[in-house]
Amino acid sequence: MGQIGYRGVYNKKTKNPFRISRSKIELFTECQRCFWLETVKGIKRPNTAPFLINSAVDQLLKSEFDIYRKKDEQHPWQKEFKVDAKPYSHEKLDEWRENFVGVQYEDKDNNLVLFGAVDDIWVNKDGELIVVDYKATAKTKEITDLDPSGWHDVYRRQMEVYQWLLRRLGFKVSDTGYFVYANGIATNEGFYNKVEFRTNVFPYHGNSDWVDGRIKELKTCLEQDEMPPVGASCAYCPYARQRTELTLEFMRSRNSK
16 A cells, blocks of 8 residues: 655645654654744754564564464464463554554555554454564663553553554554563674574553544644744754753854954
């Protein structure tokens, strides 16, 4: 099917739907000003360094689960962690996992196309789709659940958006998703051109009720002409403000000489 709608800078005058990714929803949640500057004015935050090792782990996990998908069998981890499900087969799965395409839903009321690329989808015995997210890190502590302090909230919202998207396409989706969390082991005696991982699979009970309201707020933000306030937890806006103030101070002092 490919991409629906247009990307880039939001245009109030066009009738074509505007594409909003899952990451843009997260950006809006974190800071409405950064979201507005990026989508309305085309001023993006500085890019962060890509996590290429994590991307490699993601790709290898997809390839591994695809082996069992083709055989219509449970993966050994699904048996080990007592997950009563199998990898899900669908003609659009590759499209759903492709960046910038993903699971797409056209919200005609708001003239938006919401989309997000899933890592994997499983299916349980009741025919419910299960959203699965792969994560990779390297920590001393065993990872068997999401951190309760709140810094994993972005992972929670990520899964809930995927659940919301699949439901909007008419699929029966389980509230329970799973994280496949690979944790690099740094206590071995050496590297020897190999990093070993301990992988845990654990559930997360999602609630996507917030998504509809967030999208309406997001659309209102797109339509407004005034710059929104800074997000309470945004680290970029204070830096930008201080940098601008320092630059102006320098220019004034330079011109006064």
